[in-house]
Amino acid sequence: MNKLEFEQRLSKVYNGSITPLTSYVNLHCTMQFHCIICDTEFFNKASHMIGKDPQRHVCTLPYADRYGTRLLYVSTIKPNKKKYDSPEKLAKRLNEMVENGLHL
Ligand SMILES: [Zn+2]
Numbered sequence: 001m002n003k004l005e006f007e008q009r010l011s012k013v014y015n016g017s018i019t020p021l022t023s024y025v026n027l028h029c030t031m032q033f034h035c036i037i038c039d040t041e042f043f044n045k046a047s048h049m050i051g052k053d054p055q056r057h058v059c060t061l062p063y064a065d066r067y068g069t070r071l072l073y074v075s076t077i078k079p080n081k082k083k084y085d086s087p088e089k090l091a092k093r094l095n096e097m098v099e100n101g102l103h104l
Pocket residue numbers: 035036037038039040057058059060
């Protein structure tokens with residue numbers, strides 16, 4: 001299956017709602033995709049995206065693991081959403097912890 005065939009298959013399976021963000025190399029390659037329906041960026045194997053149902057993308061649901069069980073959580077990349085505290089904030093918290101520890 002070449003890149004064009006894969007993209008055609010992908011748009012057929014998901015009615016065009018999934019856009020590949022990385023270029024297709026082969027079916028065993030993990031790619032990054034974007035879903036316009038749930039506005040989520042995620043990683044999945046190319047073959048899984050167009051393969052068996054439990055491994056396909058379903059909006060709001062993470063894709064399943066290799067045993068076909070859907071996981072409770074999936075790591076997504078959300079722009080405009082801060083996942084981690086700033087280094088300054090972390091340093092401040094660390095200082096507070098040290099101070100509190102010293103006063104105990
Ligand atoms: Zn989706």
